[in-house]
Amino acid sequence: MKVLKNFLYNSSYQLLVIMVPLLSTPYIARVIGSHGVGIYSYTNSLTQYFVLVADLGLTMFGTREIAYVRDNIEKRSAVFWGIVGLQICTTAIAMTLFYCFTNEYAHYHNYLIIQGLQILSLATDVSWYFVGIEDFKDVVLRNALFKILSLLLIFTLVKNPSDLFIYTVIMVATAVLGNMTLWPFMRTRVIAPWKAKIGNPIRYLLPSLALFVPQVAVQIYTVLNKVMLGNMISVTSAGIYDYSDKIIRTILAIVTSIGTVLLPHLASAYAKNDQETIDKYFRKAVEAIAFLSLPLAFGLAAIAPDFVKWFLGSDFRTAGGVVRILAPLVIIMAYSGLFGSALVSIKQTTGYTISVIAGCVVNVILNLLLIPYRGINGAAIATIVSETTVTLIQILWLHRCNFKFDSFIRCYRYLLASILMSIFVIMVQKVVSSNFAGLLVEGMLGVFVYGLLGLLLRFPIFEDITQIFNTIRKKN
Template sequence: MKVIKNFLYNSGYQLLILMVPLLSTPYIARVIGTHGVGIYSYTYSVTQYFVIIASLGLSMFGSREIAYVRNDDSKRSSVLWGVIALQISLAIIVTIIFYLTVGIFAKYHLYFLIQGGQILYVATDISWYFVGLEDFRTVVVRNTLIKFSGLGLIFWLVKSPADLGTYMLILVGTSVLGNLTLWPFLHKTVVAPWHVNWNNPLRFLRPALVLFIPQIAIQVYLVLNKIMLGNMINVTASGIYDYSDRIIRTILAVVTSVGTVLLPHLAAAYSKNQLSLINKYFTKAVEAVAFLACPLAFGLAAIAPQFVLWFLGSNFVSAGPIVRIMTPLIVVLAYSSLFGSTLISINQNWGYNLSVIVGCLVNVIVNLFMIPLLGIEGAALSTIISETSVFVVQLIWLKRKHIPISSLEKIWKYMLMGLIMGVCVFGISALLSNSFTSILLEVAVGALLYILGGLLLKFPIFIDARALIVSRRKSH
C-alpha cells in the first residue's frame, strides 16, 4: 500500500514540476508567439548543458545512497551533508563558467543571463533526499503553493512578446523558491552538519561521475534536437518541436513515476540481498507501466491534431502531426525509465551508462540525416529511434542479470485494448467538432472502453488490485 501511496505522490510531484509550463502553454503560445517560444526553447536547451554539469548525477546517486542507509541516522546525515557540499561547490564553479561563456551568445544575451538561474536550482535541490526516504508527501505539498503562485504571476505579468524575460524569471524564480521550502524539514531527520563526520565529501565524486556520464548523454539527445533545429532550420521550428515534446513528456510523467518510486524500494532490497523481492517488485512494475502507458499512447495518437489545435492555437497547428508521430515514446520511455531505475538500484551503473551512450550516439547520427531530409518530423523520428535503442540495450543487460524480463510477455492484453480504444476514439473524433467538450468526451469514452475491456480480458493488475482490497478488508 505504501508503494501505491508513494506512486500517487510522485506522480503528483512530476506533474507539478511541469504544471506551470503546461497550464500556461496555451496562454504563452498565443501571447509570446512562435518566435518567442523558439527563443525560450533555444536558450533553455543551451543552458541545460551547464545545468547537467552542475548536477553531476548527484540527484539519482543521492537518492540511492540515502535509500541504502536510511535506517542509520549518522550515516544518512553524513551522506546528506556530503552530497550537498559537493552539489553547492559544483554549482558555484559552473555558474562562473556559464556567465563567462554566455557572452558569445550576444543575440540572446539577456535571456541567457536569466536562464542561468537554473544552475541555482541545482544548488538548492534536496528533493532527492526525501525520495530516498520515500517521503514524497513533503516534496509535493511544499511545492504546490509555490508552483501555482508562479502560474498566477504568469497570467498577471506576461502580456506581450516583450515580456518573454519576465516569463523566464518567473519559471526560474519559483523553481528555486520551491526547493528552499524543503530545507526547514531537514532538522527532523538529520544530525546538524557540525555534529557529523563528513569523511571528505569528495569521496562521492567518483561514484557520482559514473552516473554523470549517462546524464550528459541523456541531456544531449533531450536538447540536441531543439538546438539542431534552431541552427539548421530556425528557432520557430525548435519551438514547435519543443512544445510537441513537452506534451509527450508531461503525459509521460505519470508513468515514469513508477520507476522513481521503485528505485528506493529496489535499492533497500538490494542492500539486504533480497533478490526474490527485487524480482517481485520488477514484475508488478512492468504490468503497472503497461496499464498506464498503453492507453495514454494510443489515446493521444487518436486525438493529437484536435488536441494541439485547441490547446496551443492555430499558430501551432503543425505540431499536431508531430505529437502523433511521437506517441510511441510514451511506451518506450516509460519502460526505459523503469529499466534504468532497476539497473541503478541493483548497482548496475555501467549497464545503464551503456544504454544511454548508445542512445546518444544513435540520436546524433540519425539527426544528421533526418533533420535536413524531413525537418521537424525527422527530429521526432530520430528521438523514437534513439530511445528505442536505449530500451533494447537495457533489456539485454537486465536479462544478463537474471531480472525477469519475461514479464513483458504479459503486456499484450494492455497493448491490444489500448489499440482497440485508440481506433474507437479516432472514429469518434472524426465525427465531433474541435472543442474542449468534444476532447473531454473522447477521453471519457476512451477511458471507459479501456476499463471495460480490461475487465473482459482480465487484466492481471485488476486481479492484483482486487486481492489487495480483499486482504485489507480482512485485516480490518
C-alpha cells in the same frame, strides 16, 4: 503499502504537472507566440548543459546512497552533508563556466543570465534525500505549491509578446525558491554538520561521475534536438518541437513516477540482498507501465491533430504531426525509466551508461542526417529510434543480471485493448467537433471503452488492484 502510498503521492503531483501545462501552455503559446517560445526553449536548452555540470550525477547518486543507509541516522547524515558539500563546489564551477559562455550569445544575453539562476538552485536542491528515504510527501507538497504559484504569476503578469522576459523570470525564480523551501524540513532528519562524521566529500566524486556520464548522454539527446533545430532551421522550429515534446513528457510524467518511486525501494532491497522483493516489484512495475502507457500512447496518437489545434492554436499547427510521431515515446521512455532505475539501484551503472551513450550517438547521427531534409519530423524520428536503442540495451543488460521479463507475456491484453480503443476514438472523431467539448467526449469515451475491454479481457492487474483495496478496507 509504502510503495503504493509513495506512488499515489507522486502520481497526484504528476496529475498537477499535467494540469498546469494544460492551463498555461495554450495561454503562453498564444500570448508569447512560437518565436518567443522558441527563444525561451533555445536559451533553456543551452542552460541545461551547465545545470548538468552542476549536478554531476549527484541527484541520482544521492538518492541511491541515502537509500542504502536510510535506517542509520549517523551514516545518513554523513552521506547527506558530504554530497551537499560536493554540490556547492560543482555549482560554483558550473556558474563560472556558464557566465563566461554567455558572452558568445549577445542576442539572448539577458535571457541566458536569468536562465543561469537554474544552475545556482542545484546547490540548494536536497529533494534527492527525501526520495532516498522514501518520503515523497514533503517534496510533492513543495512542488505542488510552487507549480500553482508559477501558474498564478503567469496569468497575472504575462500579457503580450514583450513579456517574454517576465515569463522567463517567473519560471526560473519559482524553481530556485522551490528548492530552498525543503531545507527547514532537514532540521529533524539529519545530524548537524559539525556533529556528523562527514569525512572528505571528494570520495563521492568518482562514483557520482559514473552516473554523470550517462546523464550527459541523456541530456544531449533530449536537449540537442532543440539546439540543432534552432541552429539548422530556426528558433521557431525549436519552439514547435519543444511544445510537441512537452505534450509527450507531460503525459509520460504519470507513468515514469513508477520508476521514481521504485528506485529507493529496489536499492534498499539490494542492500539487504533481498532478491525476492526485487523480482516481485519489478514484475509488477512492468505490468503497471503497460496498463498505463499503452492506452495513453494510442489515445494520444488518435487525437493528436485535433488536440494540438485546440491546445496550442494555429501558430503551432504543424505540431500535430510531430506529436503523432512522438506518441510511442510514452511507452518506450516509461520502460527505459524503469529499467534505468533498476540498473542504478543494483549498481549496474555500466549497463545504464552504455545504453544512454548508444542512444546519444544514434540520436546525433540521425539528427545530422534527417533534420536538413525532414526538419522537425526528422528530429522526432531520431528521438524515437534513439530511445528505442536505449531501452533494448537496458533489457539485454538486465536479462544478464537475471531480471525476469515473463510479465511482458501478460501485457498482450493491454495492447489489444489500446488498439481497439484508439480505433473507436478515431471513429468518434468523425461525428464530434474538434473543440474542447469534442475532445472531452473522445477522452471520456476512450477511458470507458478501455475499462470495459479490461473487464472483458480480464486484465491481470485488476486482481492486484482488488487486493490493494481489500487490504486497505481491512486496515480501516
